[in-house]
């Protein structure tokens with residue numbers, strides 16, 4: 485039986501016109517059918533992969549006090565450490581500890597008429613006792629950004645758009661976010677929800693997983709395992725790309741099941757998104773694709789906005805109520821928060 489989640493080799497893009505054409509077809513098919521695929525041929529070496537996984541393991545091995553010194557609740561930009569059980573998906577605790585890192589930029593001065601999402605821009609929090617973590621994660625950000633941009637150009641071509649159709653939404657100030665995540669084994673959690681069922685909010689997610697299982701995607705209403713394949717990244721479509729393609733491409737629901745007792749799992753999701761000041765365009769698809777669009781799957785509990793900053797702020801406030809209470813109580817009190 486063919487794999488449900490296929491493996492695509494990005495280097496086929498550079499192997500001549502005919503290979504490129506079949507690659508784009510395979511890419512579009514995978515992103516439309518299951519919304520998840522493994523990516524090989526991305527140019528990131530096994531040594532670079534090991535290096536960022538190692539740095540992440542060293543972070544989680546730090547004393548709890550060192551990690552709590554950079555707790556996310558101290559950051560109005562939702563950056564920093566969250567202990568296991570501290571993040572919610574659909575109101576229920578996720579059993580994973582994680583460090584959230586965004587783009588390193590200065591905060592935007594606040595004042596009347598400045599939109600609330602501008603508060604999301606600002607610095608990261610880095611652990612004082614592990615100085616090598618910052619260069620390791622910033623290097624990973626740069627590599628993942630380059631792969632994500634190559635993929636986005638390929639997606640544009642595969643939808644019969646010009647290769648730079650998506651440039652305006654990331655050019656100059658690409659916006660992305662990453663996490664390093666550790667899922668503890670079952671004996672130390674209260675539940676088997678590593679992370680609850682959800683869709684990703686950005687354009688594309690590039691996920692690096694270590695060699696422990698746990699990731700599952702919803703395919704035809706059953707859970708399909710996306711077990712680790714060494715050397716690959718797992719790519720999935722986010723809600724913004726689903727929105728731009730009017731539902732032609734699928735932002736698939738996925739979750740992580742807690743590893744068995746005694747095991748732990750490390751993963752590094754990289755969420756490539758759009759500039760916070762961007763508005764998501766609706767692509768004009770050629771007739772044969774347009775007739776196959778499904779419209780973005782709308783969740784009445786979670787309306788999607790074409791304004792990127794508003795979308796991002798909404799999902800951050802939902803996921804991290806402690807940060808919302810500490811730093812955004814003015815918005816929550818006036819009902820101005822888009823939650």
Ligand SMILES: O=C(O)CCC(=O)C(=O)O
Nearest residue numbers: 665679684699740751753
């Ligand atoms: O850890 C993983 O494998 C996936 C994590 C995930 O889906 C997320 O953080 O959005």
Ligand SMILES: [Fe+2]
Nearest residue numbers: 682683684738
């Ligand atoms: Fe996800």
